[in-house]
Amino acid sequence: MSAIREVRRRTVRDILTAKGKTPVVCLTAYTAPMAKLLDPHVDLLLVGDSLGMVIYGFGSTLPVTLDMMIAHAGAVVRGSSRSLVVVDLPFATYQESKEQAYRSSARVMAETGAQAVKIEGGVEMAETIEFLTRRGIPVMGHIGLTPQSVNTLGGFRTQGRDEAAAARLVADARAVEAAGAFSVVIEGTVEKVAAAISQAISIPTIGIGASAACDGQVLVTDDLLGLFTDFTPKFVKKYADLAGVVDAAAKAYADEVKARAFPGPEHVV
């Protein structure tokens, strides 16, 4: 009998049933080649609207459009074969109404082949999440520090610092769960609150800057690889220094071109 096992994509059911058993591993991806490199190692590939800052050089995620997300999500789906691909709905493409959220999500799902969307917001987004999940669109929630609300939050600030804020976050998590989300990102939130939420709900919590108390972790890949150098949040661990590698390679190339050492005889066609 063949020893080759069929490799299939993770499903939302796989992610749901991981709770309490095994940590969920998630990284962002925006391009096909990076998706291909990450795919063997993660459960979820998140096409985050962080691409606005990391790829496009914007100062926030607010200028990101649905067309940008769709272009990058299609690339990530094509570059992967086993991870569940989740796509952020960008600012102003879902907050207006649940119908607007459905139209945006339907475009993402139909035009990219991704398996789920992510929506920022808690209690105020519960009705929208329920509307989508009842109509065949799996939703990942996102609570705590929600970057699309940077202007109302007053900056990228840690959330859940006092009792009232902590209680609001637990209520947000419960609302997202009750609305049918299959998992929820908790971003930039104090450990005690992330732990309380992870205990209180039955769907996996995916932390970013929210401690090891969460059921899984996500990082922006360009942070983890040391490729994005504008700033590094405290919660990021750099597993590589690719900016240094790129700098050294570009310098070596430039030096060799100037010295007429490249191309050498072996590169001449």
Ligand code: KIV
């Ligand atoms: O946009 C993004 O990459 C995200 C993660 C930071 C969770 O939402």
